[in-house]
Amino acid sequence: MGRSNPTMSAAGLRIEGLSFSYGPRQALSDVSFAVERGRFCALLGPNGAGKSTLFALLTRLITTPCGLIHVAGHDLRQVPRSALASMGVVFQQPTLDMDLSVRRNLSYFAALHGLSARQAGSRIDAALERLSIADRAGERVRDLNGGHRRRTEIARALIPAPDVLLLDEPTVGLDAAARASITAHVHDLCDDGGLSVLWATHLVDEVRPEDQLVVLHQGRVLANDTAGTVAGQRPLAERFLALTAAA
Amino acid sequence: MSPYMIALQAIVLREAQRFISQRGRFIAALVRPLVWLLVFAAGFRAALGLSIIPPYQTYITYEIYIVPGLCGMIQLFNGMQSSLSLVYDREMGSMRLLLTSPLPRWWLLVCKLLAGTAISILQVYAFLGIAALFGITMPLQGYLLVLPVLVVSGLMVGALGLALSSIIRQLENFAGVMNFVIFPMFFLSSALYPLWKMAESSRLLYQICAVNPFTHGVELIRFALYGQINLAALGWTCLALAVFLGLALWGYDPARGLIRRKT
Structure with a gap:
């Protein structure tokens, strides 16, 4: 892309x-700031x-x-x-598919970004490694604790190399x-x-x-x-x- | 493969996996039309006399008559169920993943629609297969020609569901959708009775049935099952598809639609 x-x-x-x-309720008013690289x-x-x-x-x-x-x-x-x-995004609400494995969640997300399985494979490995959850790649998300689920979501956000x-x-x-x-x-x-x-x-x-x-x-x-x-x-x-x- | 096709493949596969893993949903999707076909139609057969109308060339039994309408019903239920899952998805957050992908939003929503349509076509063929086991069969070419037609009708009811999911604030439960969308669309159509029968009872109801897009979807399926294309029905169904899809894309535009109206 x-x-x-x-x-x-x-x-x-x-x-x-x-x-x-x-409507009438002002939620944000003239917000300005920058985050450097x-x-x-x-x-x-x-x-x-x-x-x-x-x-x-x-x-x-x-x-x-x-x-x-x-x-x-x-x-x-x-x-x-x-x-x-x-941009990589980790939402406040959990957005993982509980019945899929960690890796399948990540590869589905990569496909939504238009990345082929071949392109995505090495990126998924790298992202899992970076978040220290490579050993959990095959587990179902439902079987992970809250901390590991969050790490999975962060790893997922890193796949498009934001x-x-x-x-x-x-x-x-x-x-x-x-x-x-x-x-x-x-x-x-x-x-x-x-x-x-x-x-x-x-x-x-x-x-x-x-x-x-x-x-x-x-x-x-x-x-x-x-x-x-x-x-x-x-x-x-x-x-x-x-x-x-x-x- | 292009990024567009990669996303389409992933969304369709995921929808299919989800459907297959929900065995209850699959069985319900088959039992519902079969009850209509094997129980309702059997009881109703004597009450309703049918004359010879196109595409039929001879007298037909009532079971034969309602098969296309039941194919449409399968697609209608499926389309509404998909729309409910979208509302649920959006609340649960996974719709956000879809909407924040860098691929164009219209394409992602079309992928969702195609995925839902593919599932509905699987259900229709399973239904036609079981009906055939009970001796209710169509001409062979009908089983082939109905495939492209089911894509059009499936997309049309799916787009309606998508539009509803984006515009209606909250689809609380399936009962509401049944009462206000599925039942009126189904009963005010040619699914269960030919429109000339309805015209004998009430001119107004006949006119409502005649403009109901679902009637045209059903007629499209009916003719296709007999190896014919009903061009008028095809035109109306495509027009309804365009309108519903336009509404859905409008509803999911980030500057408008439901997402903006924070609950």
């Missing part, structure tokens, strides 16, 4: 002046902050005439297919060990592969001080800097509560 030439030199994700409303950006916001709406817009499940979204330099409105081809990886609260419902492991895996993906990651969460302990942090509250960006800078001298949790309470 041909990708158009990137219109921007800086790869990664760029959002400018994005607004969206459900190889950066891990945590999108932190309480429930109802507009994170899921932002993800629906980023994945083109819904569209808005207000604002711009560039994925690896591709304008999502002008060249949606190139932008979608540069430049940008979007994860919408990927650790919901997981125990502390699985959460820590998945958070570490995705940080590694940024460090080794130059992948830009947007990680939506409402849990401050998933954010490292050196990560980029965008705080979203009531559809507006309240802060956008490294997590260490946003937190200042105080613990991030405390600072986050103060920010969202003041707004």
Whole structure:
């Protein structure tokens, strides 16, 4: 599938002046921020902050005439297919077929992206290896625990070799060990592969001080800097509560 | 193979696997028309006198008459069941995978439709096979000619289901679809009685039956089973397919349709 030439030199994700409303209710209001290549950006916001709406817009499940979204330099409105081809997505809701094996889930997804079995085979192996679940490839998804299911979904999102990886609260419902492991895996993906990651969460302990942090509250960006800078001298949790309470 | 064909193959295979693994659904899909054919038709045979109308060249039994309508019913049920699975899929999230693929959305939805149609054709042939075992047979060329026709009629009712799944906010359960879509479409058609019979009872009902796209789908199947193409029925069925598909693509447009209206 041909990708158009990137219109921007800086790869990664760029959002400018994005607004969206459900009828009279404004869900997002003039949201702007960028995630550079190889950066891990945590999108932190309480429930109802507009994170899921932002993800629906980023994945083109819904569209808005207000604002711009560039994925690896591709304008999502002008060249949606190139932008979608540069993006890997892990949705908040599980989207695996429980009765298929891990590998079959991944190969079905690869086919939806137009990859032949031959092209997909090596990519699937590499993705499973990267997420340390190669030994589970033949198991039915139903037989995996929550953490491994999530890893399977992340491995699946890597198959089209995206430049940008979007994860919408990927650790919901997981125990502390699985959460820590998945958070570490995705940080590694940024460090080794130059992948830009947007990680939506409402849990401050998933954010490292050196990560980029965008705080979203009531559809507006309240802060956008490294997590260490946003937190200042105080613990991030405390600072986050103060920010969202003041707004 | 092109990326388009790779996606089509994967979607059709997955739909087929899902159907085969749901044995209950397969049996229900066969038992339903067989009950109509072997019980209802047997009881009704004496009540309904049929004159010789095209494509039939001689007097026929009522069982023979309702076979095409039951083929249509199989496709109608299947189309609506697929649409329900889409609503369910969308809520469960796996439809999102389809919609965020970089392939064009219209193509992915057409793949879904083709997959559903392929399943319905399998069911129709299984039904025709069992009917033949009970001595209800069609001319041999009819079994061949009906194949392309079933593609058109299957796509038409499938597209209706797809349009409903995108436009109607929530298809709560199958009973609602039965009451408001399947039963009216089935009973207000030529599936169970020739339209001239209906005209004797009520002019208005006759006119409703005559514009019902399902009537044309059934007539298309009826003529094809006797080795003939009913061009008028083909034209109306294709027109209905175009309209329903247009509605479905409109409904699944990210700027409009149900997805936007957050529940």
